[in-house]
Amino acid sequence: MEIRKSVPETLLRPAPLKSRPSGRRLSKLRALLHGDDGMSTAEYAIGTLAAAAFAALLYTVLTGDAVTEALTSLIQRALESGLR
Numbered sequence: 628m629e630i631r632k633s634v635p636e637t638l639l640r641p642a643p644l645k646s647r648p649s650g651r652r653l654s655k656l657r658a659l660l661h662g663d664d665g666m667s668t669a670e671y672a673i674g675t676l677a678a679a680a681f682a683a684l685l686y687t688v689l690t691g692d693a694v695t696e697a698l699t700s701l702i703q704r705a706l707e708s709g710l711r
Contacts, residue, residue: 688694
């Protein structure tokens, strides 16, 4: 390969370890390198439940009388100011 010839040999070899990692350090290293990608089923369930609860709260707030009155008055003022 042309690319391998242009790279110095010292960069192609892995650096030697000064000391071997202990059991605990090795397990942490493995966890970092082979981390859990994505969510598990329980995490999906909690995320879905939280999204549904937020949607219900948002629906309750937006369909409440205060929001409806505020939007109606805003639209009414905008239409009245355009007629003058």
